[in-house]
Amino acid sequence: MIKKYKIDYDWKADVLVEIDHSIATEEKLKEINEFWSGAEDRVTQEGSVLNAVLKMLARTCLYLQLETGYSVTGIIEKFDWDSRNGGQEGWPKMDGTFGIKLLRVDEFEIDESDMTISGT
Numbered sequence: 001m002i003k004k005y006k007i008d009y010d011w012k013a014d015v016l017v018e019i020d021h022s023i024a025t026e027e028k029l030k031e032i033n034e035f036w037s038g039a040e041d042r043v044t045q046e047g048s049v050l051n052a053v054l055k056m057l058a059r060t061c062l063y064l065q066l067e068t069g070y071s072v073t074g075i076i077e078k079f080d081w082d083s084r085n086g087g088q089e090g091w092p093k094m095d096g097t098f099g100i101k102l103l104r105v106d107e108f109e110i111d112e113s114d115m116t117i118s119g120t
Contacts (some may be wrong), residue, residue: 004103007058013065013106015058019050024099028051035090060088061105072105 001021008014008032033039033056042052058093064075079094079102081087
């Protein structure tokens with residue numbers, strides 16, 4: 001019941017996640033999704049609780065990578081409530097303990113070549 005999911009952010013970065021669905025069941029994913037407001041809207045927009053949670057997780061991971069510059073190991077530690085980093089509100093550990101394991105978080109950089117300037 002283990003499956004890998006790649007969440008791609010418009011060819012700029014991606015996050016690779018492994019989910020053990022025997023541990024991270026639909027009910028547990030629903031609990032994660034419902035921690036934040038707008039849960040029903042996310043599920044409607046994304047088509048499933050799994051997709052809603054995966055997109056929120058990817059966004060959180062990319063923000064953490066951009067903010068800290070950490071590799072996947074460091075980002076996993078940022079989700080660990082037992083570490084000095086204190087965990088991420090609303091999320092379980094991402095080391096596989098709760099059925100979700102981060103395998104890769106691409107380095108996400110803001111590239112000046114992707115910017116345009118216009119006068120106002």
